Amino acid sequence: MFRRAVLAPLLGALLVLTGCQAITDDGVAPGRVRLLGDMTAQLQRASQRPYHAEYLLAEGTRGEISQQIGPARAVYAYPGGRLMVDPNGHTSCVTAVRPARCQIRPLPGPGPAALTGYSEVTRHGLVTAPIVTELLQAAQLQSQAEVEAHDVTLAGQQATCLDVSGLTDADAGGFTVCVTAAGVLASFTGVIGGVDVDQALTRVSSSPPAAVFALPEGARVVDHRPKTPAP
Structure with a gap:
């Protein structure tokens, strides 16, 4: 269900805080669909640049999201595991055991299966841009959803936040999400799928450490991708 958004600027410098509702320079409060669409586009913007982001998660645990452009790949590290996504497939690893156990699967096709790997990451308390994008797009389609905007500063980064409530038939009935001007996920609070x-x-930087893209040392790897017949 994950669908790519067209790149468009978020409210950025046009946003000023008035209560919980952002107002543009022309004095008009942006509509619900525009706020949601702009944030969706801003998240897509981050997919086009390298970065390394560190997060504090529930119960004091830690998580990381690292992204590289050449070659294109991303790593989502959460307590006890990690997911690496690149053009060759999804590599999920359980790092809570020694040696670590990893499984490589082909990239899922379009449709609900496209979010399978990211949903597993969410179950461990780390939400990713594809999951947030899906929630934002669900809110765009539901006219009863309520959306309020405000600005915050996190880890020295200015971020725009949306408080979304009143969702039905979605993995989350309501949530608060913040995204930096560069499109990096700054915070998320809510209940997703329980x-x-x-x-x-x-902390965030523009240079992800090369080591984060390597498999855990000594990991036992099972490759589930179809074998290419020998010529």
Whole structure:
């Protein structure tokens, strides 16, 4: 169900705080659909640049999201495991055991299966941009959803936040999400599929460490991708 959004600027410098509702320079409060659409586009913007983000999660645990552009790949590290996504497939690892156990699967096709790997990460308390994008797009389609905007500063980064409530037939009935001007997820608070997510950015840089993209040392790897017949 994950659908790519067209790149568009978020409210950025146009936003000024008046209560909980952002007002643009022309004095008009942005509509619900526009707020949700702009944040969706801003998250897509971050997919086009490298970064390394560290997060404080619920119960004091830690998580990380790292992204590289050349070659294109991303790693989502959560307590006890990690998911690496690249053009060759999804590599999920359980790091709570020694040696670590990893499984490589082909990239899922479009539809609900496209979010399978990211949903597993969410079950461990770390929410990712594809999951947030799906929630924002669900809110765009539901006219009864209520959306309020405000600004915050997290880890030294200015971020725009949306408080979303009143959702039905979605993995979350309501949530608060914040995104930096560069499109990096700054925070998320809400219950997704029964999992209480409380995630806040603590540090971000534009240079992800090369080591985060390597498999855990000594990991036992099972490759589930179809074998290419020998010529």
